[in-house]
Amino acid sequence: MRLRRTLYKLTILVGLGLMYTIYKVSLRHSTDADYVDSLRNVAGRDIGKSGNRELHNLHNPANPIPPEQVKVFGRDKEASNNSDHAVKFVHRTSKPVVADILPKNITFTGKNSVIKRAMLEVNHRQEIFNSERFPQRSESSVVIVVMVHKRLEYLRFLIDSLRKARDIDDALLIFSHDFYSEEINALVRSIDFCQTMQIFYPYSLQIYENEFPGQDPNDCPRDIKRDRAKVMKCNNWEHPDKYGHYREVSFVMTKHHWFWKFQNVFTGLEATKDHQGLVLFIEEDHYVTPDFYVMLKNMYKLKKRQTSQTVDILTLGTYDKNRNFRDRSDKADVLVWHSSKHNMGMALDRKTWERIQTCVQEFCSYDDYNWDWTLQHISNTCLKPPLHVMVLKAPRIFHIGECGIHHKGKGKCDADNLVSQIDSLVKTSTQYLFPENLELSPKTRPIRSKDPKPNGGWGDVRDHALCMTYGKPTDGKL
Numbered sequence: 337m338r339l340r341r342t343l344y345k346l347t348i349l350v351g352l353g354l355m356y357t358i359y360k361v362s363l364r365h366s367t368d369a370d371y372v373d374s375l376r377n378v379a380g381r382d383i384g385k386s387g388n389r390e391l392h393n394l395h396n397p398a399n400p401i402p403p404e405q406v407k408v409f410g411r412d413k414e415a416s417n418n419s420d421h422a423v424k425f426v427h428r429t430s431k432p433v434v435a436d437i438l439p440k441n442i443t444f445t446g447k448n449s450v451i452k453r454a455m456l457e458v459n460h461r462q463e464i465f466n467s468e469r470f471p472q473r474s475e476s477s478v479v480i481v482v483m484v485h486k487r488l489e490y491l492r493f494l495i496d497s498l499r500k501a502r503d504i505d506d507a508l509l510i511f512s513h514d515f516y517s518e519e520i521n522a523l524v525r526s527i528d529f530c531q532t533m534q535i536f537y538p539y540s541l542q543i544y545e546n547e548f549p550g551q552d553p554n555d556c557p558r559d560i561k562r563d564r565a566k567v568m569k570c571n572n573w574e575h576p577d578k579y580g581h582y583r584e585v586s587f588v589m590t591k592h593h594w595f596w597k598f599q600n601v602f603t604g605l606e607a608t609k610d611h612q613g614l615v616l617f618i619e620e621d622h623y624v625t626p627d628f629y630v631m632l633k634n635m636y637k638l639k640k641r642q643t644s645q646t647v648d649i650l651t652l653g654t655y656d657k658n659r660n661f662r663d664r665s666d667k668a669d670v671l672v673w674h675s676s677k678h679n680m681g682m683a684l685d686r687k688t689w690e691r692i693q694t695c696v697q698e699f700c701s702y703d704d705y706n707w708d709w710t711l712q713h714i715s716n717t718c719l720k721p722p723l724h725v726m727v728l729k730a731p732r733i734f735h736i737g738e739c740g741i742h743h744k745g746k747g748k749c750d751a752d753n754l755v756s757q758i759d760s761l762v763k764t765s766t767q768y769l770f771p772e773n774l775e776l777s778p779k780t781r782p783i784r785s786k787d788p789k790p791n792g793g794w795g796d797v798r799d800h801a802l803c804m805t806y807g808k809p810t811d812g813k814l
Contacts, residue, residue, distance in 0.1 A: 451516045452543045455536035462606055465525065465532045470505055473531065476633055478683070479508045479608050479615045481601055483594060486515040490621040490737050492523060493755050497624045498530075502770070504629055505530050508607060512597035514540040514589065533607065535600065537593045539802065541585060548798055549585070549592065556582040577795030578703050587705045587793050592803065594707040595699070599807025602689050614650070616683040621737020623755060624681075625762055627769040628652055628732035632683055634774045635668065635726055645670040645779060648688040649725040653680030653733040659761060664729035666771035670779070673723035675712035675788070681733035691719060693807075700803035705793035716787045729777075730768075734758050 480498075484491060498504055507530045513520070514537040524534055544550035548571075556570035558581050565573035565582070576582050601608050601615055608615070614636055618624075632652060639647045647670055655677060658664075671678070692699075692711075695718035702710045715723040736754040762769070794800075 448543045448545070455516060455538060455540075455543070459535055459538065462533065462535075464508070464607060466528060467531055469528070470531050473508060474506050476613060476636075477506050477508065478613065478629065478632060479510065479601065479611055481510045481512055481597060481615060481617050482620060483597065483617070484511050484513045484515075484520065484620045486517055486520065487620055487737065488517070488519055488523065489751055491520065493736060493751060494618070494620060494622055494624070495523065495527060499527075500626050501624060501629045502626055503633075507531070507629065508533065510535060510601065510605075510608075512537065512593070512600075514593045515542050516540075533605075535597065535605070537596050539592065539596075541589055549589070549802060551585045558582050558584055572796045572798065575796050575798075577792035578790065579792045581792060581795075583796045583799065584705075584793060588796075588799055591705055591707045591710065591794065592799070595803055596806045598689075602686060603807045612686055614683045614685055615689075616652075616681065618681055618733065619737070621735060621751075622653070622681065623734045623736045623758055624652075625732045625769065628681075630770060631728065631732050631774070635728070636683075636685075638668070638774050638776070639726060642776065645776075646721065646724050647726045648684065648691065648723045649673055649678065650683040651678040651681055651725050651727040652683070652731065653735065654678075654727060654729075654731045655680070656729075656731075659731065661730045661761075661765035661768040665765070665768040666773060667729045667775050667777060668726050669729065669777045670724060670726050673712075673715055673725040675706075675708040678725045678727055679708040680731075680735055688723075691723075695719060696807075697804065701800045702790065703792050703794045704790040706791060709788055709791060710794075712788055713790070726776075730765075 482491075482494070498509070509527065509530050510533045511524050512535050516536065521534070524532060539549045541550050546553060548555070552571055554571050556565045556568070556573050556576075560568070560570075560582065562573065562576055562580065565576075572582060598617070602611075603609055614632065616632060632650060635650045639650065692714070695714040698714050698718050699710055702713050704710050704713065711723075734754075736751050736758070738750075738754070
């Protein structure tokens with residue numbers, strides 16, 4: 337009798353445990369399905385309805401790299417059709433160029449995979465929003481590329497300032513993200529004053545948390561000595577930077593994202609791959625004046641009209657503390673480009689982009705995690721003559737993001753206060769905005785800068801290899 341009661345109790349417990357397990361599994365699937373549904377509104381596709389939908393090459397989704405053209409090198413990883421590892425470094429058999437390849441199919445295994453597919457779908461679609469409201473852009477239309485991380489407050493200020501700009505309805509505004517956020521997506525989709533587009537850096541830390549280009553568990557710690565790293569056999573032990581440090585993921589990703597969108601806008605997007613006019617590069621923590629767009633076009637006209645000085649880059653921002661518009665709003669200088677002075681609100685055309693392409697290998701291998709210091713290096717050492725810039729004496733773009741990549745957490749980042757100061761400056765200078773003419777300062781003897789000492793942080797050859805793939809064609813003819 338006692339044995340029978342014990343068996344009866346065990347049967348009840350097993351049944352209850354089974355019912356609880358079924359409940360948890362069904363709840364998880366329901367939650368995942370709801371999350372996928374929320375992403376469909378962003379990607380505009382039936383994301384996740386098929387776990388075996390074909391994915392294409394990240395740089396040009398319409399033209400995947402045929403697997404037969406490549407050989408995998410590095411750590412051995414099984415490249416099965418159901419693998420969720422999207423980054424594979426490959427060596428083309430024809431030329432020593434490194435590229436990446438995706439498995440044919442990816443099976444959802446969690447939230448990151450859903451986000452990954454949403455990013456790929458958005459990149460694949462390349463949808464231009466507000467095209468019905470603004471069906472045509474002029475031949476002199478400027479493409480504005482905004483580099484976005486996840487600082488919603490700053491981005492909201494930037495968009496508000498863009499909304500107030502004259503002639504902004506003629507622009508194409510492209511937001512290049514390295515973080516997927518429904519709040520940020522909603523803010524971008526709320527824009528109604530010009531054509532817009534979103535693209536996503538496809539190797540972001542958000543989806544590659546535990547593998548390169550994120551932090552692989554077997555990567556070498558930053559400060560470990562090379563001899564010790566060799567004994568440990570961590571992935572990148574052979575390639576510390578020039579100061580003996582190994583890569584820090586949070587630092588290298590900014591250079592990766594910047595160069596990817598720089599290349600992608602000129603080669604990978606249907607809307608811009610044949611664009612011959614200006615492309616303006618700004619960031620989420622910038623703030624523009626009402627006449628920035630008009631002034632940029634005037635600068636470009638002046639660049640074409642004058643022939644006495646070479647100009648490669650137009651810069652709207654300055655770090656000069658003198659913000660007197662009364663005597664300076666209609667004046668510009670032509671100088672040798674310096675990264676520390678002329679990196680805020682840079683605009684260039686395809687001709688300048690093509691000049692820089694001759695130095696891509698040097699850009700991708702130079703041991704500095706800063707994109708602007710790296711550009712300074714190739715300007716000084718690779719480009720002949722070096723890059724020259726036309727820069728306004730009175731800035732039309734300001735930096736409001738005090739909490740950037742180098743911020744150590746000391747002090748308050750008060751964007752509201754900074755924006756109020758800028759608005760006050762613009763209000764008191766209203767009569768000096770939109771000058772009828774733009775004048776160049778008298779030509780002076782150019783001051784050549786010494787090649788800056790590299791900051792390091794970019795010694796890992798995997799970063800060099802990934803960087804070299806950006807903007808490359810994907811038809812096997814590299």
